[in-house]
Amino acid sequence: MLGKRIAALRKEKGLSQYELADRLGFSRGKLANYEQGTREPDYETLIKIADFFDVSTDYLLRGKDKSSNIITDDAKKVLNDPETFLAAKDGEVTDEILQAALEIITEQLKERRKSDK
Known part of the structure; x- marks a missing residue:
């Protein structure tokens, strides 16, 4: 599920795996592994991905509370x-x-x- 959410967010922004990986500072292969579910990001990387897409880590992990902007x-x-x-x-x-x-x-x-x- 995490991989599907990352891929969906990437596509929403119109980014290729290469573009997103470059912006996040790691390889396309690493990102592809996350999206395919063959590898899971460490906490620091998970936070980096959540911050990039302006979503909560809870959304990435469980699909709940997409917004990271807690104070409305x-x-x-x-x-x-x-x-x-x-x-x-x-x-x-x-x-x-x-x-x-x-x-x-x-x-x-x-x-x-x-x-x-």
């Missing part, structure tokens, strides 16, 4: 709205505020994992 524009809007936080401070914690907070925490954990490698 709506969440940013909520977080930058002082009235929303004043309302939350007064005890009016809405689902929108909780979702925005969860997205921020998730993004921070993701960044921490990247910096630990």
Whole structure:
């Protein structure tokens, strides 16, 4: 499944195996092995592929949550709205505020994992 997802993403971008391998910094043969499922990428390579296509590693591995952009524009809007936080401070914690907070925490954990490698 991982190989099929990589191949599909590559084709969506209109890239050949040679072009993608060159952009990622490895051989076409290595990429072909990933796409055919005869070889699996290490963690660093998996992250590099996910970052290149702007998808989550979870999407590459399991086909879920294609977006790597965890903090949505709506969440940013909520977080930058002082009235929303004043309302939350007064005890009016809405689902929108909780979702925005969860997205921020998730993004921070993701960044921490990247910096630990």
